[in-house]
Amino acid sequence: MNTIRIIGGKWRRRILHFPDSAGLRPTPDRVRETLFNWLGQDLSGLTCLDLFSGSGALGFEAASRGAAKVVMAEIVPPVLRALEENSRLLNASDQVEIVRTDAVRFVSSLRTTGFRFDVLFLDPPFKQGWLDRLSPLLPEILVEDGTLYVESESPLNVCGDWQTVRSGRAGQVFYHLMQRGESNDA
Template sequence: MKASRQSVKKSAPAPTKGHSNTHPLRIIGGRWRGRKLNFPAVDGLRPTGDRIRETLFNWLAPRLPDARCLDLFAGSGALGLEALSRGASLASLLEQHPGAAQQLREHLHTLACPEGQVIHANSLDWLDSAPPTPFDIVFIDPPFRQNLWQESIDRLNQRGWLAPDAAIYIESEPETALTLPPHWQLHRNKTSGQVRYRLYFVNH
């Protein structure tokens, strides 16, 4: 599940009297460019910031058309919805929080987007199952304080979730140390404030 900040991962504040219990999300490119949606003010839920998203999707631009995408900790849907807006053929959005998952379903209905599917599940448990079809692009951006990166990487690599030339995006704190499979080749690596974001390509 994901959370709210521009470029720094912080938990969204609890709603207070007189304040909205939702936050805005803007899609920044593709067919829904400029479209504004809301996501619930859930603790730990925050979208990847606009500047980081713009950079990421510039990196992914050649791979997005007709790609099958997995947003492993969807939260606000910032990454999965952006991928669909920019030409992905399918995006599976995993979200454990029931309210956030329902909001994602409503967004897909509002956008008339049958290519998106919301899966209300624990992401690590879901990765223990057998994939029907491997994914071309996977986004790994969990709540920072839950430290779910390594288990996600290990399951993706060991359970056959990745297409032979898949791209894997990882967003974490700058100091987060990860052990990557030897055939994951680092393509891009940047830091913005308290966020490090990396893109890997599978290279068999």
């Protein structure tokens, strides 16, 4: 089993385990630290969706920092079991909901409920066209002033209606904080 460490909030320094799985790239500590500096350290009251949860690094980090609700969507059974075990370990069931589902099917089902998230963490497997498939659906699952965080294999200026306001690079991964409106240089 591989491990990640939660870097902030009430579960700071807690170690979580996850299995090997094709395409699974946990967001490194340094990138998570940057992301949560951008978002603010306290996510109290916010709802977050961690699509393609993988190790759960982003979703558990958001819950640790006070997010009211974090939905973690994953389809790979061993990875899903590790997310469920980590949620039990943290006693996170009041904040974290883990859903086994395909990303497009899940986002499409959300569109029918009218429920919208404040923050979406989008870290799909690379070179499979996920961003192109999902970007047209995002306006219906994010609040008007919602924030989108995207990891990708190349730099992004836009993802649907969202434009990059902050960005960085860690090795082969480009990461972006995006909001609706004009883009800014990071």
